[in-house]
Amino acid sequence: MTTALITHADFHGHVTPQGHPERVPRLEHLLHALEPLELNRVTAPLAADDDILRCHPASYVSEVKAALPADGFVQLDGDTYLSPGSLDAVYRAVGAAIRGVDMVLGGEAPNAFAAVRPPGHHAETATPMGFCVFGTVAIAAKHALDHHGLSRVAIVDFDVHHGNGTQDLLWDEARTLLISSQQIPLFPGTGTASETGAHGNVLNLPLAPGTGGVQMRQVYEAQAFPRLRSFRPELILVSAGFDAHADDPLANLNWEVEDFRWLTAELCKLADELCGGKIVSSLEGGYDLDALAASGKAHVEELMKAAG
Template sequence: MVTALLTHDAALHHVTPEGHPERVARIEHLLHALAAFPLMRVPAPLAEDSDIERCHPPSYIGSLESHLPSRGLHQVDGDTWLSPGSLDAARRAAGGIVKAIDMVLDGEVANAFVAMRPPGHHAERTTAMGFCLFGTAAIGAKYALESRGLSRVAVVDFDVHHGNGTQDLLWHERRALTITSHQSPLWPGTGASHETGAHDNVLNLPLPPGSDGSRMREVYEDRVFPRLRDFAPELIILSAGFDAHADDPLANLNWQTEDFRWLTERLCELASEVCGGRVVSTLEGGYDLQALSEAGAAHVRALMEAGE
């Protein structure tokens, strides 16, 4: 079966200030790297408010709408910005993961990758932060549980920064297992190993600065894969950040492109064991354009090979 790629030109219209690491060029370079791949290309639709409201209250959505500029930029926090096209892009990121989940659960595709921006895993229930507006991965998890009737969903976040937003949004959700590997210490300063969720449903795996792919592989073999097998999710959602790459300017892990490929392959193998290979991945970070392109392409190629 084929792998779906969900994206939309709206990702090009979320604009940040000159020199900001989360920039339009990220999606341009990544999509260029995927241009020749035989993927099912699907426009990311706008999310329904009801899907977003499973994670964010209407008052929060309304606040973002009220601050959306008609031109220029509005600063939400120290590093998070709104431009006229930002909410359209964020809504399509959320709508993209909902559509991807439908396509995978309905057997239309083997798996899917949502290539949208802004990223989502730092957005908390009522707080936009860390370049993120809506908690895309958590919105997907809640949709799968509440609209598609699944009993167990796992979110695996391998972005170099802790997914504090996903943790916040799924902290009380006993049907969701949230697993995050991340550099520590590093912004946002959350993700300690003692943060385990309201129902022992959160697994945080801090990695020391300077550690490489071999350390990551040990942690995933020893801690992540056994926990996933025990939980037996019916769907695995990946928060696919590529900023743990050694060339990324915002952190200090030393993963190589092959490490992202290995991790994707192993997660897909595990998904094949426990949930019929049902994997949906959504783009998070990755701020060196060449590293993002290479690691993102390796990730998608591994998804494709898993679905063959």
């Protein structure tokens, strides 16, 4: 078996205003880069409302549905928009991550990558922000815990922006461990080392502007990997943002493609050691098209190597 690639044409139907960084060509470029790879290509289903309600209140879900425009755009916050096709996209983004969890835990795939948009890790309990509407990976974690009966799920978020939404949604969830590296200072202004979760279940790894791959590897080896080993997750979820790349226009870290390759390979080794290789990754940020495509391809290639 090989890595499952879970995606859908509906993700191209989530349209943002001209000049917006979270745009349709992001996914087009990434999927084009993945075309030559021998992947198990899977259609992303629509999530059910019950899935969304694992993390978000019904009132918030209703507000999102009511805001969907018949044409044009609706602005949910300073940089988060809905277009007529957005609701299907956000429901399929959650559905893709859940399908990945079901496939990996059910033995249908050794690991999985959900190629989705919009991203999800900034969406808080009842607040859309940072291009995000629903907390995709947090919902997938709750699905693994509540539907599949797992006891420990780890999330590793290497997007350059702090996953404040994932942190908010899982702050009180002792069965999860969130490890998040991010540039500080930078949007959304959270993610300091002092933010540790209600049960010590959050490990934030702030990185100064200009941090490159050598320093990143040292931080992960010194802090993230030992913490994962001590937690012993039964599943590892990844918020895979590629905007820490040196060419990304929205941040100031200096990672290269090989840094994402190395980090993915190390996470796969840890998954093999701790939980039978069970790892599910979901796309978050990455706004330079070439850097996103190259880094995302390297990420998926390492998942495929781990899949055997």
